[in-house]
Amino acid sequence: MDLLEYQGKQLFSQYGIPVSPGDAVFTVQEAVEAADRIGYPVVVKAQVHVGGRGKAGGIQLAADADAVRSHAVNILGMDIRGHVVEALWIERASDIAEEYYASFTLDRSAKLHLGMLSARGGVDIEEVASKEPDAIARLHIDPVDGLTEDAARDWVKQANLNPAAIDGTVDVMLKLYRAYEDGDADLVEINPLILTDDGRVHALDAKVTLDDNAAFRHEWSEYEVTQERDEREAAAHAKGLQYVGLDGFVGIIANGAGLSMSTVDIVSQVGGEPANFLDIGGGANADVMANALEVINNDAHVKSIFINIFGGITKGEEVANGIVQALGRVEIRSPIVIRLDGTNADEGRAILAEHESERLVSQPTMIDAARKAVELAGAVP
C-alpha cells in the first residue's frame, strides 16, 4: 500500500524525523487558512500516487495568500499522468543548501535490508544508479542485528555528504530505519533529504510503501481511503480478491498467482485478449468464487469467462458449488469455460456435469479451455 507524501511525513514525524511544518488540505479555502497558520513563504504540493509532480506543475512556491489561492485553484483537480489531484500538502518553504537521497528496502537477493544514501539527491536517482553506481553508498543490514549507530555513522561517512550534515543524517537514518522496521514498510524513501542553510537535516519528501501482510498489527484504515484503483479493481478489492484490470475480452478466474498469470499468457498465445488477472487465492470457497464471477460479470468488455482451477487447498467440489451458486445469484452474461483439476476434481466435475450447457463448458486441458474461451468470445483467430 502506497502512502501519499503527507501521510508519509506524518509517519516520519511519529518517529522523530524532522519534516517542515505543514498541513494536508482538500479545498482552496483550507489551503489559504493552512498557509496563514504555517507562515509564508509556503510550498503548495499536489498529493498523488505518482512521481514527476514538479515537472507537471504540481509543486509551486507561494509568497502570500493570493499566490496560495491561485496555485491551489490550478493544482486541485489537475491530472498528473492519469492521477487527479484531490489533496494538497502545504508546508513552510525551506532554504536548501544541499539535496541528498536516502532509502531503506528489502534486498531480496541478499535476503537482508538495504540502505542507500547518496549526495546526489533531488534528481532521478535511477539515472544516478545506472550512470554512477559509486555515487550511492549502500549498506546491508541483518534484520536480527538492526542498524547500530556505529554502522550508520560509517555508512553516512562513505556518502560524501557535506561534513556539516553528517550528525544530522546519522540521526535521521537511525530513525528512518525504525520507521521502516517498526512500521512494516516495504520501502521508505526520502528524496530529497536536505541540508538547510542553517545546518539542519530534514526530509523534504516522503515515499512510503507499507506491507499489506502486516496490516493486522497496525491501524492503517486512514490510508485505505486514499488508495487509487480503477473501478473494477476497487470492486474486486472490496471482496478481498486479487484483481488487475486488463483491456481484453476474455474474463479470467484462476487460483494462485502463477496459474493466474499463466492463464493470462495462454489466452494471449491462442489469439485472445485477457480482460483481467484474477487470483482467487488458496482458501477459495463457494462465496469467493461467486464474488469473482460477479466482478467479471460487471466488466462490460467481457465476452467469455475462463475459469482455470487446479485444486490444492481449493477443493474441486467447492469450486463447482461456487459456480453453481453464483449462476443462481447473478445472471452471468457470458459463456463460461471451466478447466478443473487437482484435489477432489472428480467430485467437482460431477457437480458441473449436472449443469453443463452451451453456456457452461468443461475442457480437460488449459490450452483447449483457452481456445474454447476465445472461440466462444466470437474471436476465432
Add this chain to the structure above:
Amino acid sequence: MSIFVDETTRVVYQGLTGSQGRFYGLRNRDYGTNVVAGTNPKKAGTDVDGIPVFATVKDAVAETGANASCVFIPAPGVADAVIEAAEGGVEVVVVITEGVPAHDEARFFNRLQRDYPGVRLLGPNCPGIISPGKCNIGITAGEIAMGGGPVGIVSRSGTLTYQALHEMTQRGIGQTTCVGIGGDPVPGTSFIDALAAFEADAETGAVIMIGEIGGSAEEEAAEFVQQEMTKPVVAYIAGITAPPGKKMGHAGAIVSGSKGTAAAKIEALEGAGCLIAQNPTEIGSIMAQVVAKL
C-alpha cells in the same frame, strides 16, 4: 532417492488442531507420510484422529522422534512457530501459511542462518514438498504425483507446481521430489538450494524449474545452472504477457535493475542452456523428449 524429505521423515504439524491443519495433516497421513504429532499449547494431551497433540515442538520431538515440522499457524504466529520448530530440534520446517509480513520473514530467515544453520526452511506461502510414494508435506494432492524419478521439480508457484506434476504423471514420467519454494519475498529455500540438491541426487536425471515475474531469483538460478548443473533443466516462467507491474519506488527499481521481467528471466535461462516451455502443457512435452534421451 529424493531430496530433503523421504520415508524416514517424521512430521509434527504446528496447527494440526485447526481446520486447515487437520484437513491436510490427515490427508498427508492417508498418503503415507509419517504424521507423528501435532502441537497446540492449549490442547496438549488430546489427539486428532489418533495423532497425539503436544504443547510444543520440543515435546513432540522428545516423545515421537519427529524430525520435520509443517506450519499451518495463522500468519501473525508464524514467526514464533518457525523459531519454536528450530529450537525444538527438527531439521526441516515447511511453512504453508500465506500472508506473513516480509519483515518477519527476513528476521526468521536470518535468525535460522545464524543460530540453526542445519535447519532447512521451506516457504512461507508454499504448497510444501512431496517425494512421491515416500513423504508428502503440505497441500499437494498426492494422487497427481508418481514416484520413481527421474524428474525433480522446483517451483515458485503453487498451482503451477501441481500442473507440472500432473503433466509428468499423465505421461507416465515419475518424479523424485517436487519442491514448492513459495512466492514470498524471502523464501527459506531458493531455486539454487533445490537445484544443487537435485544435481547431487543420483536418481534425479532432469529438473523442471517454474518461475514467475518479479525479483531476480530466476536470473540467479540461471547463473547457477550455467556454472554448476550437468543435468538438463526445463524452465517455464509465468507472466510473459503481464503488464509492467508497479515498481516499489526508485529503490525497488535500483535493486532489481533490468531484472524481473519474464523476458529477462527467459533470456537468462535460455542463455544458461535451459529448455524453455512457452506454456504449462509444453513443460510436459519438452520434458518427455528430455527423459527419452536420458
